[in-house]
Structures are given as structure tokens and as C-alpha cells.
Amino acid sequence: MSFDTLGLTTEILSAIQQQHFVSPTPIQQQAIPLILAGHDVMASAQTGTGKTASFVLPILQQLSLIKAKLDKNKVIQKGKRRLYSVILAPTRELAAQIGENIRDYSRDLPIRSLVVFGGVSINPQMMKLRGGVDILVATPGRLLDLVQKNAIDLSTVKTLVLDEADRMLDMGFIHDIRRIINKLPTKRQNLLFSATFSPEIKTLSQTILRQPKVIAVSKENSTSTQVSQFVHRVDKRRKRELLSYLIGKNQWQQVLIFTRTKYGANHLADQLNKDGIKAMAIHGDKSQGARTKALANFKQGQITALVATDIAARGLDIDLLPYVVNYDLPHVAEDYVHRIGRTGRAQNRGQAISLVCVDELAQLKAIEQLTKTNMTEITTDGFAVDPTIQPKSGAKSVVSNKAKRPSSARYHHQK
Structure with missing residues (x-):
């Protein structure tokens, strides 16, 4: 037609x-x-x-x-x-x-x-x-x-x-x-x-x-088949280090990063800039002028990373956006669908990478159940998870979630 x-x-x-x-x-x-x-x-x-x-x-x-x-x-x-x-x-x-x-x-x-x-x-x-x-x-x-x-x-x-x-x-x-x-x-x-x-x-x-x-036109809460979804287990204290490494190693030129809080967005943007990665934050406490400038700079390639909260990013339309990173998993599983929907648009392919610490395994499980998707797990040399770190009170244990993961056929390795 x-x-x-x-x-x-x-x-x-x-x-x-x-x-x-x-x-x-x-x-x-x-x-x-x-x-x-x-x-x-x-x-x-x-x-x-x-x-x-x-x-x-x-x-x-x-x-x-x-x-x-x-x-x-x-x-x-x-x-x-x-x-x-x-x-x-x-x-x-x-x-x-x-x-x-x-x-x-x-x-x-x-x-x-x-x-x-x-x-x-x-x-x-x-x-x-x-x-x-x-x-x-x-x-x-x-x-x-x-x-x-x-x-x-x-x-x-x-x-x-x-x-x-x-x-x-x-x-x-x-x-x-x-x-x-x-x-x-x-x-x-x-x-x-x-x-x-x-x-x-x-x-x-x-x-x-x-x-x-x-x-x-699609199943409720389904994710686009044009978006490849990955999960990277990492200790919470090393998330920012891993993110900077992935951006630099893979030479990502445009990545939209989600955090749960406004403070987290500001702090992460500051840390990325210190790592030599041009970044700006966008959230509800920013003035409209600052938000418009950040988005324009991102679209024009003047900055590499745009760090956003869920509400601020809702409705963002960025042509050919290749990467979305969930620095923090959302508390509400449905928000994951909206987040990764920023990439893989208009017949283009995209990647969504979730950085998941031990405290977020319950949220990961909820997202996979909602979307009926088993995300491919990736690893990176030098960023192995410390097995002695236990989840905070109220978080599901590593065993209960990981036991349900299929064999190593799902796992990819990044050097």
C-alpha cells in the first residue's frame, strides 16, 4: 500500500x-x-x-x-x-x-x-x-x-x-x-x-x-522486533565505569541513557563529562530552554550522551537513534517498553542495553515476564560480578532469578 x-x-x-x-x-x-x-x-x-x-x-x-x-x-x-x-x-x-x-x-x-x-x-x-x-x-x-x-x-x-x-x-x-x-x-x-x-x-x-x-497493531506491552535487547550484569558501584568503557570501546556516537532520578541524571552526566564523554542531562527540573538545548545538541551530534528520566524522555523522537542504555531499571516494568521504543524506529534497527546490579534482578524478571522476552546476557572482560555482594533487603536473590535463565547459549562476550 x-x-x-x-x-x-x-x-x-x-x-x-x-x-x-x-x-x-x-x-x-x-x-x-x-x-x-x-x-x-x-x-x-x-x-x-x-x-x-x-x-x-x-x-x-x-x-x-x-x-x-x-x-x-x-x-x-x-x-x-x-x-x-x-x-x-x-x-x-x-x-x-x-x-x-x-x-x-x-x-x-x-x-x-x-x-x-x-x-x-x-x-x-x-x-x-x-x-x-x-x-x-x-x-x-x-x-x-x-x-x-x-x-x-x-x-x-x-x-x-x-x-x-x-x-x-x-x-x-x-x-x-x-x-x-x-x-x-x-x-x-x-x-x-x-x-x-x-x-x-x-x-x-x-x-x-x-x-x-x-x-x-501490536501485542500489549510488546517490544519492537527491530530492537536487540541485552542485559549486562554489573556491580552497582561499577556501573558508571562500565558505561564509559562501553561508549569509548565501541565508539558510540549517540546514546540515550535512562536513570530513575533527576539527581542520578545530573550526577551521571557530570561523571561522563569527567570521563571525556560529552553528556547533558534532561529532566523535569531543567528549564524548557535547557531541555530544548540539550535535545538539539544531541540530535546534531554535539554531545554523545543524553541522560534522561522517564517523564522527560517520553515523546522524544530522535532519528536513527542507535543505542538506549538503562543505567537504572525502571520501577514500573511498562516503562521499559517506552524507554527502548526510542530506538528501532521507522524500519531502523537499534540496541537496548540494561546495566543490572544484584538489587535489580527482581525488576529484570518483571520486565522479561511482561514483554515475554529473554534478554541476551553479555559480559565484558574486567567487569565480572562480585559473587559476595548480596542484594539489599527486599530484593530477590541472584539464584532465584538466574536459575530460570537458559544455558550459556544466551550469553555473549564483549572483549
């Missing part, structure tokens, strides 16, 4: 071609026709499947057809633009990425879009809204701030998108989402995208969606 068969306008097809996309992904093949037909959609798709374009393209198509009809009938819209679509995202980074996609695909269309989020001054955003916008991408809290200041009118909205709805619920946005929905027109199209169809997501969908078409 090609994009030509989806009924998109010439301008949109040209923009897609300029992005060097040849054929639609499975989520795009299924979602775009349903959205163009006016259906509510509830879709589950893992990161890197082309999810954003699956709702951005049909929204642009619908909006461009409306504008073309007005132009044909020589109808002049007086006053500021009427808001057509609201796209809600859980984080600043994801909102910015969606906005970038909208700009890329609407470059030849008379469509105005805007991205708004908290953590920066609201006044410039209010100024940009004075003339009106067609599509607004927003985090829930900042959208409510703008509504309360009468800077935005939601009464004309025709399409509502909840992107990464599961993460919005995890971050406690459910009340903000309900307040926003109460301010929207009753008659509208609703599109909900989530990594999983958890019970909470199903409950939310029942209150928002109307006879939705359900799409699931």
Missing part, C-alpha cells in the same frame, strides 16, 4: 514525500481511513510505529478540505481563526514533537498551528493565540490556564486527540482532562492513542468515545 491510496491531498502527499516516507505503517493504514470517515478511534500502538502521523495526516486532510470548500464558495472568514482541533499530550517534549510533525506535513497548506505547555511564560503564547489557530497542541494544565484567561475558545473544536493517554493518567492528568472535555462541544470526533489498553484507559474511553473503532 502507498500513501496515494489513502485519499490524501496533493499538498499532503508532497510533504510526505519530502519526509522520505514511502509507504504507510500498519497503524497509519488502519487509522487514517477510519479518521477520514469520521469515526471515533481507540488505538494501541507501541512507540515508533508512526502513530503521530496516523492522526496528524487525516486532521490536516479534513481541515484543508474545509478551507478549500470555503475558498471555492468565496466565503471569507471574518475575525480570528476558529480552533478546529485540540491535541493533548502529557509532556512538553511530546507536544513539541507533534507540533514539528504538523509543521512538516502542512508546509504547503494555509493552516496555522501552535504548541503550548507549562514551564515557560504564558504571555507569548497568549499573544500568538490572538489571531487564532487551526490546530492547538497542548499539555492539559497549560490549556486550562489559557481557557481560564479567556485566551482560547474551545467551543468550535471538531476533533479531540488524546495522545499517550496512558501516560497522562499515570501523571495524574485525569481531572484536567475531564475539565477540558466539559468545555468542548458535545458533537466532535475523539481519537485516543495509548501504548496499552489498561482498565483505566478502557474506563476513560467509555466516557469520551462514541462507538469507537478499535485498533491494536
Whole structure:
């Protein structure tokens, strides 16, 4: 199947071609026709499947057809633009990425879009809204701030998108989402995208969606087959030393590293810089300017390592990212799926390496059970695990977890 068969306008097809996309992904093949037909959609798709374009393209198509009809009938819209679509995202980074996609695909269309989020001054955003916008991408809290200041009118909205709805619920946005929905027109199209169809997501969908078409392009909590997953057992005190060695020895030029805490991200970035590896940290305590600069430097190859926490990294879209390292395993197994989904995107392959100390064996077991994956274990000369170190109280023992690992056929060795 090609994009030509989806009924998109010439301008949109040209923009897609300029992005060097040849054929639609499975989520795009299924979602775009349903959205163009006016259906509510509830879709589950893992990161890197082309999810954003699956709702951005049909929204642009619908909006461009409306504008073309007005132009044909020589109808002049007086006053500021009427808001057509609201796209809600859980984080600043994801909102910015969606906005970038909208700009890329609407470059030849008379469509105005805007991205708004908290953590920066609201006044410039209010100024940009004075003339009106067609599509607004927003985090829930900042959208409510703008509504309360009468800077935005939601009464004309025709399409509502909840992107990464599961993460919005995890971050406690459910009340903000309900307040926003109460301010929207009753008659509208609703599109909900989530990594999983958890019970909470199903409950939310029942209150928002109307006879939705359900799409699931991959098994729940599955990881991409384009990502090779490895686990490297290492003593906790030697993790940073091992990480620096792997980056230097293998000449990694671009690696996204996950830590559990903001302090851990800052400390690791400082240590890597001392080791001669250019690194920056990105997390919720960083200003938006600092986060944007760090991401730009990483994409442009000015730094080798970007050290991130889960929330800050949600929604990061980095072309051709080859490596993801779990410096700390996440407490929530589902977050592992989102982390490694940063690599292996758009038909490209990637590697995910987890550095696991004895205290994290229970988390490793939970992740392997969730993803139904046995990660290949690798070793490195000089970094053998000290067998005398025991797990902290509450952590599973090495024996109980390791006993379930297959024979040495799974093991690889790095010199």
C-alpha cells in the first residue's frame, strides 16, 4: 500500500514525500481511513510505529478540505481563526514533537498551528493565540490556564486527540482532562492513542468515545522486533565505569541513557563529562530552554550522551537513534517498553542495553515476564560480578532469578 491510496491531498502527499516516507505503517493504514470517515478511534500502538502521523495526516486532510470548500464558495472568514482541533499530550517534549510533525506535513497548506505547555511564560503564547489557530497542541494544565484567561475558545473544536493517554493518567492528568472535555462541544470526533489498553484507559474511553473503532497493531506491552535487547550484569558501584568503557570501546556516537532520578541524571552526566564523554542531562527540573538545548545538541551530534528520566524522555523522537542504555531499571516494568521504543524506529534497527546490579534482578524478571522476552546476557572482560555482594533487603536473590535463565547459549562476550 502507498500513501496515494489513502485519499490524501496533493499538498499532503508532497510533504510526505519530502519526509522520505514511502509507504504507510500498519497503524497509519488502519487509522487514517477510519479518521477520514469520521469515526471515533481507540488505538494501541507501541512507540515508533508512526502513530503521530496516523492522526496528524487525516486532521490536516479534513481541515484543508474545509478551507478549500470555503475558498471555492468565496466565503471569507471574518475575525480570528476558529480552533478546529485540540491535541493533548502529557509532556512538553511530546507536544513539541507533534507540533514539528504538523509543521512538516502542512508546509504547503494555509493552516496555522501552535504548541503550548507549562514551564515557560504564558504571555507569548497568549499573544500568538490572538489571531487564532487551526490546530492547538497542548499539555492539559497549560490549556486550562489559557481557557481560564479567556485566551482560547474551545467551543468550535471538531476533533479531540488524546495522545499517550496512558501516560497522562499515570501523571495524574485525569481531572484536567475531564475539565477540558466539559468545555468542548458535545458533537466532535475523539481519537485516543495509548501504548496499552489498561482498565483505566478502557474506563476513560467509555466516557469520551462514541462507538469507537478499535485498533491494536501490536501485542500489549510488546517490544519492537527491530530492537536487540541485552542485559549486562554489573556491580552497582561499577556501573558508571562500565558505561564509559562501553561508549569509548565501541565508539558510540549517540546514546540515550535512562536513570530513575533527576539527581542520578545530573550526577551521571557530570561523571561522563569527567570521563571525556560529552553528556547533558534532561529532566523535569531543567528549564524548557535547557531541555530544548540539550535535545538539539544531541540530535546534531554535539554531545554523545543524553541522560534522561522517564517523564522527560517520553515523546522524544530522535532519528536513527542507535543505542538506549538503562543505567537504572525502571520501577514500573511498562516503562521499559517506552524507554527502548526510542530506538528501532521507522524500519531502523537499534540496541537496548540494561546495566543490572544484584538489587535489580527482581525488576529484570518483571520486565522479561511482561514483554515475554529473554534478554541476551553479555559480559565484558574486567567487569565480572562480585559473587559476595548480596542484594539489599527486599530484593530477590541472584539464584532465584538466574536459575530460570537458559544455558550459556544466551550469553555473549564483549572483549
